[in-house]
Every structure is written in C-alpha cells, then in structure tokens.
Amino acid sequence: MTEKPIIEADLLITGAEIITMNAQRHVIRDGALAIKGNRIVMVGKREEAERIVRAKETRDGSNFVISPGFVDGHIHITADPLTRGFVRRVPTDSWNDNLTKWVIPLFKSQTPSDEKLAAQLSALAMIRYGTTTFLEAGTVIHLDDVMEGLAEAGIRGRVGQWVEGRAYDPSADQAAKIADAIALLEGEVEAYPDDGDCMLACWPVLVGHSTNPDEVWLAAKALADAKGLKVSAHMSPRQSDPDWFMARYNRRPMEHLADIGALGPNVCITHLAAIDRSEMELVVETGTTCIHCPDAAFKGGMGLAKQGLHLEMMEGGATVMLGTDGNATDILSSARLMAAGYRDARGDQDLLPSTTLMELMTVNGAKGMGWEDRIGTLAPGYKADFVLHDTRLLEWGPIFDSVGQLAQHAPPNGVHSVWIDGRQVLDGGRNLLLDEEKLLAEAVPAGKALVERTGLPIRTPWPIL
The missing domain is CATH 2.30.40.10 (Urease, subunit C, domain 1)
Incomplete structure (x- = not known):
C-alpha cells in the first residue's frame, strides 16, 4: 500500500x-x-x-x-446597530410611512463615523454567532468609511451603496436621476472591484421595490454580467409592491423584471413574501436566488405563514438563502424561525429538518453568493x-x-x-481584531446623537418616570 x-x-x-x-x-x-x-x-x-x-x-x-462558517445573505450593517431600541412607528403608520418617516431618516442622518462604527458592530455580532460571509442590503451611504471598518474586522462580504434612480416628483429631471444612479453603480464596483478572491468588494445592490426604473435595473444586470458579480435587491415583502407594479405596468414585479431581462442566476431578490405562483415559477425558471429573512417576515407580520412559497421554490430547484435583515443577530435563530413558521402554518412537523437548515446556512448561502466552490x-x-x-x-x-x-x-x-x-x-x-468594549461604549452616545439629528420623537409604550 x-x-x-x-x-x-x-x-x-x-x-x-x-x-x-x-x-x-x-x-x-x-x-x-x-x-x-x-x-x-x-x-x-x-x-x-x-x-x-x-x-x-x-x-x-x-x-x-x-x-x-455561516452566510448571511441580507443584512443592513449600518444604522440598525446604533438605533435598534428606537421605536420607529406607531400602529396608525402604514408600512410605507414606517419607511419614509422613520427608517430612511435614520439611515440618511448617519455621519461617516456613525457608519463605520455601525458596520464594525455588525461584524462583531455576525462573527460572534458564526457568520463569516455576508451580503449587505444596499443601504450604505458613506462607502469608504464602511469598507475601512469592515477591513479592520476581518470579515468576508459584499457591499452595495444606496442607489435610487427613480424621481417620484414629475417636475424632477428623471434622466439625470437615472444617470446619477448608474454612475454610482459603476463607481462603486470600480472603487472596490471583485477579483473573485478578495475579502471585501462592491456589488450592484439596489434598494429595490419601486425605487429604480428599468434603465437602472438593466445597468446593474449588465454590470454583473460583464464583471462576474451579482445583483441584489428588495422586492415584495408586502402587497404594496405588487399593487404598485400592477398599477404602473399591469403585471406583477417578478413578471416585469423577467420581461425586461433583469432576472437570472446572478440576481438575488430578498423577501418575495407577497408573490403568486406564476412569479414563483419565474424565480425557478430564471435561476434567480431568493433571500428569505424570517425575522423580518414573521415578526413584521408579512403574512408569510399564509402565503409564503419559499418551500415551493426550493422544491423547484431554486436557490434559497437566509438573511437576518439586521432584525436578528444570528443566522441560526433565523433558520429555526423559518422552520417553526412553516411547520406551524402547514401543520407538518417534518418540514425543514435539521439537514435542510444546515444547508440553508452554509452551502445554499455559498451558492447564492456564487461561491459554492470556495466557501460553505x-x-x-x-x-x-x-x-x-x-x-x-x-x-x-x-x-x-x-x-x-x-x-x-x-x-x-x-x-x-x-x-x-x-x-x-x-x-x-x-x-481578536476589534475592541468590543470600546465600540460598545462609543455606540451609546453615537446612537443618541443620530436620533437627535433626525428630530424624530423618542416614544415608549409605557410612561417612564
């Protein structure tokens, strides 16, 4: 021998x-x-x-x-770590009001040092719970500072800057808005190129929903095609996205994106809670990856238990990966929540067994990133x-x-x-790389100052004496 x-x-x-x-x-x-x-x-x-x-x-x-190492396919690495305890809405606010009046002002009031600090806090949390790779959700504003902070943390990830190319005001210059959005996409992938082996790089990550017209979607897809990257975006967490697309295009969001050629194996779409069977079939047929964020879905009351089709996507051969959306601190709890939600909704305790949960956190995440030959x-x-x-x-x-x-x-x-x-x-x-005590100490005054800059009221459900 x-x-x-x-x-x-x-x-x-x-x-x-x-x-x-x-x-x-x-x-x-x-x-x-x-x-x-x-x-x-x-x-x-x-x-x-x-x-x-x-x-x-x-x-x-x-x-x-x-x-x-686990893979987090969708996480907002900035703002949330500094303002997690801030009450952002009241029951009378719609979901859209929650975003426009509370969430977006918090994100856009961050300073460069805020974003670097928040990114490092996110990295601390991910690493503490076994996440070694992440895909950012596309809401970074001060890109250079964020990338500097992440590099110090030693984590593997892909990041996208905040890109919105739709001018909702009819009097605004829509062509200029589109040009600026495309220039931002091109600039970030040039500044932080992905050679396939680097720890950190930029991908074209769109906010999604109705925030970008077709020209921006197609520019992001073309960039991904030309440079071997992936596009990621939010879509259809709630019925408001299908309603908007039906009113504008007379077709549902995934039907529209498929028709214009914006789907494919190098595209990842987050949420897809409010989709129908025809859209689910398009996800499977085009090889598009779905990123499921159980904490956002089940805790946010998206109706997923009644209408979710992630299991059908998986059965059809689509890649489904998990994300925390910044709502959770660890991907393991997200996997367990996905299993609990679907088992209860469908009355079947055998759905999503342990083996599938392990796959969702590792090999599925690697495949969703296009890295099944190197991680997971x-x-x-x-x-x-x-x-x-x-x-x-x-x-x-x-x-x-x-x-x-x-x-x-x-x-x-x-x-x-x-x-x-x-x-x-x-x-x-x-x-071993970051001073956790120092970062946590800095987070408290930074979070308070961030909320103060927004001018939003601090509200608590019970009176504080």
Missing part, C-alpha cells in the same frame, strides 16, 4: 466532530482539519491526520463541533472559513447527532472560535 504524501500545514485541529457539508454530507467523528494559508488542506480522521499532516501548530478540538464546505481547496461550537454546554449534552443538535438545540452564543480566510478572528468568544 502506497503511503500518502506528507501534508504541510500551518494549523491542525484534532479530535473534533466535523460537519463537512461536502457532497456526501459526511460527518467525521474524532476528526481533524488542517489549514495552510487561507485554504483547507486536509479534512479526515484524527489518526490519519496525525500520520500525514506536519503542522506548525496543533490544537485539541475534542470538545468542539466544527462547521463551515469543509474540504481541501476550500477557503478556511470555519466555526468551533463549544459542546461543554447544557444545551448540547452528549453528542448523538451533531447536525440536529447544532441546527435545533445549540445556543447561538455557543460559538467559541471562528476562522475567516485562514485567520482566527474569535477565540473563546472574544474578538
């Missing part, structure tokens, strides 16, 4: 249970994972690794389950993005089924250590 060649590695972790998410969905008990630079070079049994891996450093992983799986050649989950917690107990225990029962804050691109960024729950 020919002896396997020696594998040189920077780090070898031995004795862990490894959820590989490879094509065979292997789970390796008493396993080993080795990395060199920013790549995985070996995944297998501990005893084999001890024979063939020559590592500069070896660590004992016997108390841990290792999973691929623990296998030789893949990026060294992985998470060590501490099993020395009451919620774990003895390990019988690590996939089920992680997906259904493990505490989200049970993440012990995180590596991104071969670099350890979290150890024992402590961030």
